[in-house]
Amino acid sequence: MNVCTMNTGNDKRAYSPDGMQEGSPYAVGIDIGSTCAKTIVMDRKGTIVYRNVRPTGWSSVETAEAIRQDLLANPRLKDLGCSLPRGGEDQGPVLRCVATGYGRISVPYADKCVTEISCHAKGAVHLFGSPDLNVIDIGGQDTKLIVIDNSMVAEFVMNDKCSAGTGRFLEIMANSLSVTPAELCEMASRGKETHISSLCTVFAESEVINLIGRGTPREDIAYAVVDSIVQKVKAQSGKLSFGKGALCLTGGLCDFAYFREMLGRTFRGEVLTSPDARFAGAVGAALYALALDVRL
Amino acid sequence: MADYVKMWEDLGMDLETHDLLCQVLPTAVGDVFMTQENRPKAMDFWDLVISEVHGIRPAELIEEQKKGRKVFGTFCVFVPDEVIVAANGIVTGLCGGSQFWVPGGEAVLPKNTCPLIKASVGARLGRTCPFFRIADVYVGETTCDGKKKAYEILGQDVPMLIMDVPQMKRPKDILKWKDEIAEFAEKVEEITGNRITVENLKEAIRIINEKRKALKRVYEARKSECLPISGRDSLLMTQISFFDDPERCAQMCNRLADELEERIRDGVSVVPAGTKRILLTGTPLAVPNWKLHNIIETSGAAVVCEEMCTGTRYFENLVDDSGETLEELFMALSERYMKNNCACFTPNPGRIEDIIRLAREYKADGVIDCSLKFCGLYDIEKKSVAEALKAEGIPVLSLETDYEDSDAGQLRTRIEAFVEMLNER
Numbered sequence A: 001m002n003v004c005t006m007n008t009g010n011d012k013r014a015y016s017p018d019g020m021q022e023g024s025p026y027a028v029g030i031d032i033g034s035t036c037a038k039t040i041v042m043d044r045k046g047t048i049v050y051r052n053v054r055p056t057g058w059s060s061v062e063t064a065e066a067i068r069q070d071l072l073a074n075p076r077l078k079d080l081g082c083s084l085p086r087g088g089e090d091q092g093p094v095l096r097c098v099a100t101g102y103g104r105i106s107v108p109y110a111d112k113c114v115t116e117i118s119c120h121a122k123g124a125v126h127l128f129g130s131p132d133l134n135v136i137d138i139g140g141q142d143t144k145l146i147v148i149d150n151s152m153v154a155e156f157v158m159n160d161k162c163s164a165g166t167g168r169f170l171e172i173m174a175n176s177l178s179v180t181p182a183e184l185c186e187m188a189s190r191g192k193e194t195h196i197s198s199l200c201t202v203f204a205e206s207e208v209i210n211l212i213g214r215g216t217p218r219e220d221i222a223y224a225v226v227d228s229i230v231q232k233v234k235a236q237s238g239k240l241s242f243g244k245g246a247l248c249l250t251g252g253l254c255d256f257a258y259f260r261e262m263l264g265r266t267f268r269g270e271v272l273t274s275p276d277a278r279f280a281g282a283v284g285a286a287l288y289a290l291a292l293d294v295r296l
Numbered sequence B: 001m002a003d004y005v006k007m008w009e010d011l012g013m014d015l016e017t018h019d020l021l022c023q024v025l026p027t028a029v030g031d032v033f034m035t036q037e038n039r040p041k042a043m044d045f046w047d048l049v050i051s052e053v054h055g056i057r058p059a060e061l062i063e064e065q066k067k068g069r070k071v072f073g074t075f076c077v078f079v080p081d082e083v084i085v086a087a088n089g090i091v092t093g094l095c096g097g098s099q100f101w102v103p104g105g106e107a108v109l110p111k112n113t114c115p116l117i118k119a120s121v122g123a124r125l126g127r128t129c130p131f132f133r134i135a136d137v138y139v140g141e142t143t144c145d146g147k148k149k150a151y152e153i154l155g156q157d158v159p160m161l162i163m164d165v166p167q168m169k170r171p172k173d174i175l176k177w178k179d180e181i182a183e184f185a186e187k188v189e190e191i192t193g194n195r196i197t198v199e200n201l202k203e204a205i206r207i208i209n210e211k212r213k214a215l216k217r218v219y220e221a222r223k224s225e226c227l228p229i230s231g232r233d234s235l236l237m238t239q240i241s242f243f244d245d246p247e248r249c250a251q252m253c254n255r256l257a258d259e260l261e262e263r264i265r266d267g268v269s270v271v272p273a274g275t276k277r278i279l280l281t282g283t284p285l286a287v288p289n290w291k292l293h294n295i296i297e298t299s300g301a302a303v304v305c306e307e308m309c310t311g312t313r314y315f316e317n318l319v320d321d322s323g324e325t326l327e328e329l330f331m332a333l334s335e336r337y338m339k340n341n342c343a344c345f346t347p348n349p350g351r352i353e354d355i356i357r358l359a360r361e362y363k364a365d366g367v368i369d370c371s372l373k374f375c376g377l378y379d380i381e382k383k384s385v386a387e388a389l390k391a392e393g394i395p396v397l398s399l400e401t402d403y404e405d406s407d408a409g410q411l412r413t414r415i416e417a418f419v420e421m422l423n424e425r
C-alpha cells in the first residue's frame, strides 16, 4: 500500500487500520558527520524541499536537537503542522526520519539508523541519476569509496583512523598556510608540481612547515597538499575494483573545482559532481525515510 | 567465587594490578554474553569457566603439578599436543587477548608489533596471568617474525623450547617437520621424565582426535539454516578448549552438540530467519578478544564459522593413528599439522581454498577477513583472499583492528554497511 496523504491546513493525522500512520508528505534525512550535520527534507516525488548544514560541534545529541528545532521552525513544515517522531508535538502527520553518519545513533527522533555507506550510495544514485557509479566521498574525518552496481553497493572501503586524505587534513594544512580550504585549492591550481611524501597528517604537517621555512611558494605547497589527498584516495582505490559507472565526488570537497580536476587527472576521467553532492548522505537517508512509508 | 588470592600470591603474581583485570572482566563477559537471548543451556560450563578463568583451571593445573606433572604453555596450533599428552604432560594455551597486557608488552617491544604478541609478553612480564606463571616451560615456534623475536625476550624469563616450523609445504618440509616433532618428543621426555611409547602416543592421538571430533560436531551444527548457537558462544567454547583438559573438553563439547542437534530438530534458532550469516577469517582471537563477534552480532548478522586458529584450523583433519612405530606416528602427526594453512607459509593457496569451501559449507552470505594490526602476514594475504572471493561471487569485507575499543565505532559502521549491503542483495 502506498498511500500518499496530502494534507490541507487543518488535516489531522491519517491512520491506517492497523493503527500505523501512513504516508506523510515529506521525509527527513539527517547526516551527522564529524564536522558538519546535513539535513534534507524531501517530498514524496523525491524533490528536495529543504536543505541545511550546520557544524556538528561537540555534541551530536545537541546538534540533533538543534536540527529538530530548525525543522519545526521551518515555515513550510510549520504550515503543514508536521511533527517529528517522538518529538512530543502532537500535531499533524509525523515525518519519517532516517539518521546516518557517525552521529546517527544520537538522533532520538529518528525512525531508523542507516550507515553512511548505504545512504551515500542511495543519495548518489538519486543525485546523479545513474544506477552505476563509483563514488568518492571525502568527509571531515573519513574518506569512502563506494562502487555501485545496479543501484546497489557492490564494494566499499573507508580510510583507517588516520585523517590523511580527508577534509580534516585539508583544513589542518590550510591552517598552517593561513588560508581557507577553498583558497588553498584555488592557490594549488597556480602551483608547480611539488610533493610531500608522508601520508600521515602529523608528519605531513611538519613537512609543510619545512617547506614554508625553506621559502617554497605557497602555491606550490598548496599543490603538494591537494596532491597528497588525491594520492591517498588513489592508494585507497587499489583496495577495490571500480565498476563501469562514472566517477563522482561527494562530500565537502566537491565544490573545489581544482581538487576535482586533480582527481580527474589521476583517475583518468571526468569526475562528476552535483550542487547537492555534499548532501548525498542526507539525500540517501531521506530516501530511506520515504521508503519507510511505503508498505506493500 | 572461591578465594584464589593465596594461589595467585604463591604464583608470584602482581595482585594489585591483577585486581584491576579482575574488575573489568566480569563486565565484559556480562556485556558480550549475558545480553544474548535463548542461549544453549550447555553453555553453563563455559560461563562458569570464564567467570573464574583465573581460578578454576589454574587451581587444577597446580594440583596436577603437585603430582609431578609438567605444564607446557603454547602459542600456536602447530605445537603437537599429542606428544606432550603422551608423556603425561599438560598443554595450556598462552595467548594474550586483552588490551590490559599490551602496555606491558610495549615496554619491551616496538609499538608496531601485533597486539597478540605484545599482550602475551605483557602478561608474562607483568605477572598478571596465572597461566603464564604456572607453565613450567613455554613452547614457541618459528611462524612469524614478531613471535620469533618475542620468544627471545620471554626466554630470558622462563624456560623456552622453540620448534622450527617450515615455511613451505614441499614433501621435504613435511619430513623436516616430522624430524622436528621427534626432536621435540625427546625434550618433552626429558622435561616430564616420562618415555613416549607407541602405546601412549597412540592413546594421546586418540584423545586429541576425540576432542577435535567433538569440536567439529558443534561446528557442524552451526551449518544449519536454523542457527542453534551464536558465534560468540561458539568462540568462547573454542577459546577455552585451548586451556581445558582435552577429555573433559570433548565431553563438554559433545554435551553442547547434543543440545544443538536437538535444537535443530525442534527448529530453535538464536537469530530470526533471514539473519545474514558471516564467515570470519584471519588472525586468531585469543581470550578475551570478543570484539569482532560482538560487533557483528549486534549489527544484525551472525558469525557461523571462524576460519582461523581459534576456529576450524584447530580441529580440522584428524591424525592417522594406524602407525606401528614412533617414526610412523610422528610422520602422521607431521602430515596432519602441515595441513594447517597459516599465512606464514608461502605460497598459501590452501587457505583461500578453505575459505571458499567453508563459506559454502556454512552457507555464509559474506566473509569478513580481519587481521590484527601490524600482522603483516595476514594483512598482505587479504588482497588475494578478497580477489578470490570476488571471483567466486562471495562478498567480502577486509578489516584491521587491535584490542583497543577506540575503533569500535568505525568497525561498526563498516560492518553495519556490509550487512546492509548483504541485505539489499
Ligand code: SF4
Pocket (backbone or CB within 6 Å): B075, B076, B077, B078, B143, B144, B283, B284, B309, B340, B342, B343, B344
Ligand atoms: S595464525 Fe599461524 S602462527 Fe598464529 S596460531 Fe595460527 S598457525 Fe600459529
Ligand code: SF4
Pocket (backbone or CB within 6 Å): B114, B115, B116, B117, B143, B144, B145, B146, B147, B283, B284, B372, B374, B375, B376, B377, B378
Ligand atoms: S597475528 Fe600475525 S603477527 Fe600476530 S602472532 Fe599471529 S602471525 Fe604473528
